[in-house]
Amino acid sequence: MADVTLRKVIKRYDEVEAVRGIDLDIADKEFVVLVGPSGCGKSTTLRMIAGLEDITDGDIIIGGDVVNDVPPKDRDIAMVFQNYALYPHMTVAENMSFGLRLKRYPKAEIKSRVTEAARMLDITDLIDRKPKQLSGGQRQRVAMGRAIVRNPKVFLFDEPLSNLDAKLRVQMRIEIKKVHQKVRTTTVYVTHDQVEAMTLADRVVVMNHGRIEQIGTPNDLYHKPATRFVAGFIGSPAMNFVPCRLEEVGGRLNIRLTDRIAFPLPAARAARYQNVARNEKLILGIRPEHITEAKQHTEPGVETFDVVLDVTEPMGMETLIYFMLEGIEVCGRVNPNAGARDGAPLRLAVDLNNMHLLNESTGVVL
């Protein structure tokens, strides 16, 4: 049990800067997920915390001690790898107890810890098998068991579910969450899957190009993204981005999307954007669930417009619709009974209370 702090951590490989100055405070018992596209430096960051990569500059502090030059074995951490990295010549029990045996724990203690972890992960029956005789999900459990028996200060997960099929991934995701609820060990978890990040994390760290884009709770990131990257990365289907500009008509602030389509802004939004230059190139960010079929009654801030649909995707619970606005594809989510059909016209409603306005050149959410 310990907190983990990163201070201006930089990793440079010859010419390339993989991690460009990261500051991160992870509290004791917290579950933090690093998420981002491949090559964003999230795995490198995790490996630096583990001690598998040297840091070029900055400090890494685990439980109050600077561990920059401490080898992995002395950092008291446990790691779960993407391909599990189980020792193929050892049984499940031997795999799980390897770290304890190296540290010369008493035999009885090793046995009780392994039994306890095996029970927690529901792999008691597999304890004498070799990794070859296990399925992917079972191997994943053993890899987690190996981490749990060590009772380390910090758990590190490096894309642990990437090698599992979709169904198993969901199951193991819940399993990981349960394990964390039981053992309450500080956890750093790396994934490229934003669903994993959102469902598991106490706090999510979104990374891009070796930098942290935003740190926040899953809800914060979803509803209050700080940048265009975070807005586009979190949420599926992704947020729509439509070029727009602000204009003042009769003392009211309007947002103009196309020559044909312009909406008056809700009062709260209008106040917030009052100081934005009128000729600034802007982008309207709106999530698909805020573009729905037009309802009978009107609500404040909800504006309607007509489009011709390109493609519809019935999902059962909802239907995803796609249409073009000034050459940009926009996605909405409508009720399956709304009458959305490929190529058919439909009257849609956009909820501007949940809109985001972005500066086109900087990508910052205003």
Place this chain on the structure above:
Amino acid sequence: MVDVAFQPNRVAGAKSARKRSSLKTALKRKSTAAFLMTLPLILLITILVLYPAIYSLHLATLNKSMQRFIGLGNFEFLFKRDTFWLVVKQSCIFAITAVVFKALIGFIVAHFVHNIPAKGQRKWRGMLLVPWVIPPAMSTLAWLWLFDPSYSAFNYTLSFFGIGPIPWTGDANWARFSVILVNIWYGAPFFMIMYLASLKSVPDQLYEAAAIDGANWWQRIWYVTLPMMRNIIAITTLFSLIVTFANFDIVRILTAGGPLDHTHIFATWAFRIGIEGSDIPLGASVSLFMVPILAVAAIFILRDVNKRGNEA
């Protein structure tokens, strides 16, 4: 079936058609095709391996002039000769010492090469393979000059330190040492390249997992590298044991079995007796002794490999 019974002519026609097509289907069958494709190799092995092996068994039962069948007489004669037992002892010492050191040196060098950055690695790999690539008859001649009693380069160098001169090929024990040394020099690169390939196939993440589990350098080799390489080590050792046991050229060129038969091994002694001593049946008997010894080693090592199979 019914219309065939009513039209007997059709049956004959069908029969001949089936005959033609049966050749076609036989060719189409995978096992037949596989047999035909391996036939050249089977013939080659029959002519070059099987026939000589059986012929040497036959030879070993004849008398010196190859006129008379004497059963196991040649073997009885061998068992009574001290030189034979000397050769058995020397062959075992030669093969086991050489293989152990080849394996050890190959393992250590493979680790060094493995840790060289990828850019320079090919160069080193190529250079280290040179001893194994040069025909041993030629490289042994070079060693012969290095060991030469009157102008040995080794003795010349050692003389600066006040050591020597050492009778590299003149004294029984030094001669054994020299022969084994050259064999190690020649064979270690083979182990090196096999171990290097096997080292490269061990996933890096296993070492990382071990490092996090708290294993130090030595524990990583003992608990990860060696178990992962066990099959390759076993097979390489077996292969090298066979080749070293049956070695001929190095001993033949360096010492020709001398001094006083103290470096003879099975192959060189069989040559001395059979070809140079014109007792071909006795030479054949000597060479046959390699079979049971190697068979026992092969059974033990391969059983272990089979038992473990591929654990990855």
